[in-house]
Amino acid sequence: MTLSMTSTTKGAPPAALWGLLFVLAGNMLLDALEVSVALVALPSISTDLGLDTPQLQWVVSGFAAGFGGLLLFGGRLVALLGRRPVYLAALAVFAVASLAGALADSAELLVASRFVKGFCAALTAPTGLAIIAAVFPEGPARSRAVAVYSLFGAGGFSAGLLLSGALSEVSWRWAFAFPAPVALLLFAAGLKLIPRDEPGPRPAGGYGAVSALSLTGAVLALVYAITSVPGADRHGARTVGAFALAVLLAVVFVRVELTAREPLVRLELLARKPLVRSALGAGALNGSYLGLLLVCTLHLQQRAGWSPLETGLAFLPASAPLALTALYSGRIVNRFGPARLIAAGAAAAPLGYALYPRDDRADVSYAVDVLPTMLLVGAAFVLAFTAFHLQATAAVPTDRQAAAGGLYQTAVQLGAALVTATVAALHPAGSAPALVLVTAVGLAGFLLALRGVRPRRAVSDTAH
Incomplete structure (x- = not known):
């Protein structure tokens, strides 16, 4: 599918283009903040619905499973049905699911709403970037648009921490409800601004x-x-x-x-070692990070007595640096190369995990017990987040980069679902076993990253 250029880049005023960009970027912000919104609210949900940690983790892993499990399928839906109708439908369903989650009186309904929202994110997050690439002319305009889109995505996690912390002081239900009116506003603007698709070649393999x-x-x-x-x-x-x-x-x-005649996963991509290494490494980093925050939010609120807002603010040093450096991350990767940055970031993360206290004590000093961990994790994401993605997509030809990006993002989300579930299974025995697992996953990511900087593998990796 391609987007019509008649009503956008060739004829429409620049204001319409930038209006379209802020619709797409605004939705990217919603997608990014969904995880952090849930994390800070978990203790309140646990108290209200009477859930233990293994049950509670579904609020996080349900969203990640819907996102990662259906991301490749979402790409096929977009190819067959068109970007505009799929994007708008996903926005509308996202709003309904947000309200359903906010009103849920059972764990089953809440988790189902989270899964549906994950699927909606699987439809809109990659499609928004594809619309930008199709509508904005190549050159400075497209570069600025991608930068704004990336900035909103990077800032979404931090925004979710603050909003959820503030709203959960009243009720966790408000933290889950507030995306609904925002999504409806974006839907209304999208009806006017998102251009219609033109007919294009349809995949031969059906929906998959x-x-x-x-x-x-x-x-x-x-x-x-x-x-x-x-x-x-x-x-x-x-x-x-x-x-x-x-x-x-x-x-x-x-x-x-x-x-399959047209599989969702192109098997030849699995022979690209930098792509596979990036996908697994990013999945380990994302999964271990969310596992850490699951342990931390339960520790700080249930044991140390911190409020949701205090907890959200405590997590900001781990997420805000990525948002602040998002516009410059590409230059940093070009300057130092992705492999070395990934290795440095993958080393910082498990070091931060290892510093977090494992004794579940109530008397927590933020400066000593929490801040060093968050700063190191923040450094890990600044160094490795963009480098992972660029290394993954640069490893394949241009016509396969969208497929490579889908495979990469699938691994990132599935890593979040599986590591979070394992952390939750260990957590009833105390924070120590869960944090050992988080650190082990981080170390596995570091060992994997080291393979990318070994000189003797440089030539063979490039060849693949």
Whole structure:
């Protein structure tokens, strides 16, 4: 699909183009803040709905599973149905799901709303960037548009911490409700500003629904199985069955993809070592980071007695630096190269995780116990976040970069879902086991990053 240029770059006033950009960037902000909104509100949700940590983690992993499990399927939907109708439909459904989550009186409804919102983000986040690439002329205008879009995305996590912290002081339900009117405003503006699609070549492989459902089902079954392990002495058959179902669905996914005329995952991309290394490394960084914040938000609010707003402010040093440096991150990568920046960032993250206190004490000193961890994690994201993405997409030809980006983002979101679930399963035994896991995942990402800076592998990696 291509976008009509008649009513945009060739004929429309610049104000219409920038209005379109702020619709797209505003929605990117909503997508980015969804995770941080949930994290700060978790203790309040736990108290209100009576959820333990393994149940509570579904609020985070449900969104990530919907996003990551259906991201590739979302790309196929956009290719078949068009960017404009899919984007607008996703915005409308996102608003409804936000209201449903805010009014939920059960964990099942809340998690279902989070999963639906994750799917909506899977439709809008990559599509917004594709619309920018199609509508804005190549050169300075497009570069500025991409910079604004990236800035809103990078700032969304920090914005979610502040908004959720402030709104959760009243009720966690307000933190989940406020995206609804914003999404509706963006929908109304998008009806006027998002250009219509022109007919284009349609993928020959259909929607790929079986692949999408089997992949997503495997992820959900695996998350359920992991979080069921602590109660396996009572529900052993259920836990074993969930693991078996996850394996079965994964086999179905692989089988369908191998025989599909137009698979969701292009197998030749898996031979690109920098792409695979970036996807796994970014998944480890994102998953370990969210696992850390899950432990921290429960510790600070439930044990140390901090308010949601104090907790959100405490997390800002881990997220704000990325937003502040977003406009310059590409220059930093060009100056130092992605592999070295990734290795440095992957080293900073587990060091930060290791410094966080493991004894669940109530007397927490922010300057000593929390701030060093957050600063190191913030440095990790400044160094590695953009470098991961650029290394992943630079490893493939131009006509495969969109597919590579989808595979990369899928790994990032699935890493969040699986690590968060494992952390939640360990957390009932105390923060220490959960933090050991978080640190181990961070160290695994660091060891993986080191493979990218070994001189003897430079030539072979480039060749692949």
